[in-house]
Amino acid sequence: ATEGAAVVVISQDLDELLEICDSFAVLNAGRLTAPRPVKGLTIDQIGLMMGGAHGMETAHVPA
Numbered sequence: 001a002t003e004g005a006a007v008v009v010i011s012q013d014l015d016e017l018l019e020i021c022d023s024f025a026v027l028n029a030g031r032l033t034a035p036r037p038v039k040g041l042t043i044d045q046i047g048l049m050m051g052g053a054h055g056m057e058t059a060h061v062p063a
Helices: 014-020 043-050
Strands: 031-033
Touching (some): 014 043
C-alpha cells in the first residue's frame, strides 16, 4: 500500500479477514464505517460495526 493501492475483500469469514487484512471497514445500509487497523480489532467489535452500533465512526462517501 506504499504506492496507494488497495484490495477490497468481501467475505463472511471474519477470522480469515482478521488474518489477511491490514485495515477493516464495514458497509452497512449504504454507510461506510471509518477504516480502522485490524491489529487489536475483535470479532465483537466487527459485529458492532456490522450492526451500525452508535459510537462506531462512519466515513462520508459522496454519491
